[in-house]
Amino acid sequence: MRAPEQGTMRREGATEIDLLAADWLQRQQFWAWSEADQTALDTWLAESRAHRVAYWRQKAVWMNAQRLVALRPSNMPSGREANAKSTSLLSRLMTHPFRVAAAFAIVALAGGASAYFLSPLPDRVYATALGGHETVTFADGTRVELNTNTVLRAQMTNNRRVVWLDRGEAFFQVKHDPARPFTVIADGHRITDLGTKFDVRRDAGGLEVALLEGKVRLGSANNAAPSRQAMLAPGDVATVSGGAMSIQAEPIQSLTEELSWRRGVLVFKYRTLADVAAEFNRYNGKKIVIADAEADKLMIFGTFRTQDVDLFTRVTQKALGLTVRDEGNQILISR
């Protein structure tokens, strides 16, 4: 049946063999793979040089693709890893210079499941350390996911739900309830939910609100000075910086990528090295410093786990040919 080892072309076409090789590879990589499967593959490979060469060729490119977008097949850290980290998270929280007044309850979030109430007062504080990522589910079913280095306070009463984003970033999936409006206050602005999923991020640059689904109203938090209000539609990204507000419509797809932190990954599509480094620095204590204005502009395309700085530096080293120096407290990248 099979073409014999020796001889020339046109027994089994090259394209046919290439497709078979690709099929072997994808079966091996993505589906259940038994001893018997491996034996079958080995047999196929042993049949001819053409098979081996075709398989090597597919495999080489596939492996090379991994180098750039390298994220190993994984289930993102759900319960297991989060729980394993909870001790250190707690201790880091305690030593971290968070100015959490003793009057507040500190809710340390371990896998989103258990909460430790240190003091039973109305405002609850939820915080994540650098690199942290936690989910809180409120009694009303509203879910809030906290990204790295985030402090959030919540006040839930019978007639209103208010959350203050004191720093960092959070993604909200709000159970709408007209009798108890849900409001997020951040950086002097008020975001009022009208049944929705949205992300709020504050940093030195200002405030960013991205709406994935539903409707929210964004305006000043200062009731005395009713400033401009904006109604956001899905895909809208509102940026507030130094009092100026701008709204830009983005494809939902790109919003989903921006929100990839929820899955524990950072997705970059043609972002500059400078942007990527700044993004990583939000998650990790050891900061990446790019000591070269030219290198700053290099483009990155890939997906990384938020805390896999190591992989990122390997990629910059290997794919971009930059020099990476680990200086202990920071990582210096230059040409």
Added chain:
Amino acid sequence: MGEIPESGRDDADLRFLGAGMTAPDLEAWFVREILPLEASLMQFLRHNWRDRSDIEDLRQEIYVRVCEAAEKERPKAARSFVFAIARNLLIDLVRKEQIVPIEAVTDLELLGIELDAPSPDRSAIAKDELRRLQNALDQLPPRHRQAVVLGRIEGLTGREIAARMGIAESTASDHLKLGMHALTDLYLRETADIRRRT
């Protein structure tokens, strides 16, 4: 475990010892030295062979011959070795199959393929590879591309890819197969800019 005298080995053994290569070495060598030449090789074949439908088969036969030879003795200069084999194969075919002569097997120099081109520096290659990989990915048909992105970039399993795309597992498997196949061709054949510039 005494010493085996060299003369005691038969030919079959020698193929994998001496100057030749073992299977894993051969694969590594093939990937490192030969695959990067694919864009040039395809260019050469297209210039020198009329029937486009033969090109893939020619390319594969060249790879097979290259590996067969390398099992015995590893060639010093991969590039000139590959093109010598390519040229010989075309000449053989013309003779054997009594095909009307192809427009002479053109001199490689005329194609701008330098046999002893200095290799560009590593970082330039790496950057170029990144660009080529992105381009290859961008050129895949949308469904194949999505399957490849979910599998390779986001690290999903086949089953998860099927669920995410809302398709049958057998369809996901097909998308992955075709996506991989196309990615390989596109990536290896995208002209390497830096080599031309150098």
